[in-house]
Amino acid sequence: YEDPPGLVEKTDFLLREWINIYNSQHQGRDSTKAFSIFVHQMNVHGILKTDDLITRFFRLSTQLCVETVYRALLDKSNANMTLIRPKCYHTLDAFVRLVSLLVKHSGDANNTTTKIHLLNKVLGIVAGCLLQDHDTRTVDFQQMPYQRIFTMLFLELNAPEPILEAINLHVLTAYCHTFHILRPSKAAGFCYAWLELISHRVFIGRMLATTPQQKCWSLYAQLLVDLFRYLAPFLRNAELAKPVTMLYKGTLRVLLVLLHDFPEFLCDYYYGFCDVIPPNCIQMRNLILSAFPRTMRLPDPFIPNLKVDMLPEISYAPRINTNISLTISPAQFKKDLDSYLKARAPVTFLSELRSNLQISNEPGVRYNISLMNALVLYVGTQAIAYIRNKGLTPSMSTIAHSAHMDIFQNLTVDLDTEGRYLFFNAMANQLRYPNSHTHYFSCTFLYLFAEANTEVIQEQITRNPTYKFWQHQFVHCAPEIEKLFESVARSCF
C-alpha cells in the first residue's frame, strides 16, 4: 500500500476528531452542522486533494475502526458483552455517519453520479478490508464490525430524504454487488452476518416491496442463489453439524418470510433456486415449490373427484426468469436435441442421451444436475407447445408417442437409480400451483408409471393407492418396510 508518510497519523487524528464530534452530547442528533466544519479540516489536511488520497483515507479509517473493535472484543478484563458492544457501535456509527454525509453532499445536490461513485468506492474498500481480514485472521475473524458498518450505512442511506430517494436504486444495486462479492463461499467466516444483512427487514422491504416494477428482484434472487450454492455441499449429506443447522434454520426463516410476503417472487425464481439446492433437500425445495400467486385460489387437493382438467389455470404457462435453452450445453447437444424433437433424428440421440448427462462414475456425483434440470423443462415446454399447435391440450393420450415422450421414457429406462432419482426430481420441481407445466408433468409422471416395465421405476414415481400400490411386491418385501409405508400412507390420506 505504501501510504504517504504521515497519512496514517493524520487519518487517525481526523477520525478521532470526528468520532468525538459525533458522540458529543451538545451535537444531539444532527451532526450535519459539524460536518461542514470537519470537511474543511479534511481539506486543510489535504485528504480531499486526490481520488487516491480519499481512497486511502477510507481504507485506513475502516481498518482503524475495525482494529478498535477487535481490541474491545478481545479485552478479557471486561467480559460484559452488553457493555462492550455499544462502545463499538459509537465508533462504527460515527464513521458510518461521516461516510453517509460525504455521500449525500458529494458533488452538487442533484448530481447522482458522484454520490454513487463515492458509495461504490467505500463499499468496495470495506469489502476489500473484510476479505483481507478474513483471510488473515481466519478462525479469529470477527463479523460484527463489518456487519455494523454495512447495516448502519444502509439505514442512513435509506432515510426518507429526497436526495436519497433519487439514488436509492443505485444504492440497492451497489449493495447487492457488494454482498455478492462477500457471498459465503468467498467469506465463510462472515456467513451468519451476511445472511442477516440480506434478510434485514429494511433491506428486504426496499429490495422486494417498495422498489417499483420489481427492479431488484433478480438481484435479490442472485443473493439467494449464492446462499443455496454455499449450503449445498453441507446439506447434501443429511447429518447437519450445529453451525450448518444454525445457517439452515436461518435460511428457512428467511424463506418463510418470503413465502408469506412475496410468494410471487419465489414463483418467478423457483427454477434457479431448485437448480442449486441439493435434490435430497426436500424440505427447503418444498418451501419454494409451495409458493403460489396470492391472486390464485388453490383447489382443495383432497376433494375426492377433483377434475384438474377443468381448472382454467392449467392452460397458463408459469413465468420463468431463466433462459433455459441457454443452459443446455454443449451446443452440439442442443442442436441434436432440437433436431430430434423436430424429426426424431438422429436416431443415435436417444442412445447417447445418458452419456451426455453423465460426468463421472463416482456414486452420488455421476450426473450434471443443471443440465438434467434444463433438459427436462426444455423438453416439457416444447411438448406443451407441440400439443397446443395441434389444437389439443395435454392429457394421458395426447402426451404419448412423441419425440418428447421418447426422451422421457428413454431417461426412465436407461438411467440408473441415481440418475432416475435426479430425473424424477427435475420433473417433480415442476409440480406446483395449477399451471400448464404442473398439468403436463403430472400427466407425464403417471404415464411413465403406467408404462414402466419394472417395479423399481414405479416405486420411485408414486405410492398412490389408485395404482394398486399395495399389491406390488416391494411393499411387502420386509415387515418393517410394510409398517413404514402404512404409517406414511395413513398420515397422507
Place this chain on the structure above:
Amino acid sequence: PLGAVPLQKEHQQQFQLMEAAYYHMPHPSDTERIRTYLPRNPCNTPSYYIQAPLFNSDTPEFYQRLGTETLFFVFYYMEGTKAQYLAAKALKKQSWRFHTKYMMWFQRHEEPKIINEEYEQGTYIYFDYEKWGQRKKEGFTFEYKYLE
C-alpha cells in the same frame, strides 16, 4: 439413492471458518440503531415467563388500552421507534396534546377561560418528563402554533 458425498477440501476449510463464526454469532443489537435506554438485548428468562410478544402488541388498539403512565414511559424511553409513535397516537386519543416547544404533553384540566384562533388559556395538566410526574398549571396559555 444419492448417498453421501464427502466434502471437498475447499468445503472443509469453509466449514472450519463457519464453525469459528458460529461461536461469535451476531447479536440482535448489532443491526439496530443505538437505543439510549432499551437496546435490543434479549436475555434469558424462566420459560414460564411470556417469551413471545403479546398478540397484537404492535397495534394502536393495544396501546390505547395501556395506562397513561405507561404511555409516557414508552414515549420518553423508546424514542424514534414505532412504539413511541403508537404511544403518541394513544395519548392523543386520551386528549393529550404534545407541545413542541416544551416537549411535554398537556391535557385540559378544565374548560379554558379564553379560546381563540391562536391560543386558549386555562388550567392544564402536563407531564413533566424531568421530574417524571403530572403537574397542574394554572392560567397557562396554550399556543396553537406550538400544537404538534
Place this chain on the structure above:
Amino acid sequence: LGQDLTALGLNLNSPENLYPSFGGPWADHPCRPQDVDFHVPPEYLIN
C-alpha cells in the same frame, strides 16, 4: 430430518406482512415495536 417450520417463531397465519417486523434469521421472535425504527416528528426526539 428437517425443521419444525411452526417452531421458528414466525406467525405464518398473520394477515399482515412479516418482513417489517422480521427479527432476523437468528431471532426466535419478531421485533417488538420498540425495536423498529419509525420516522417520528423530530420534536419527539427529546434525548
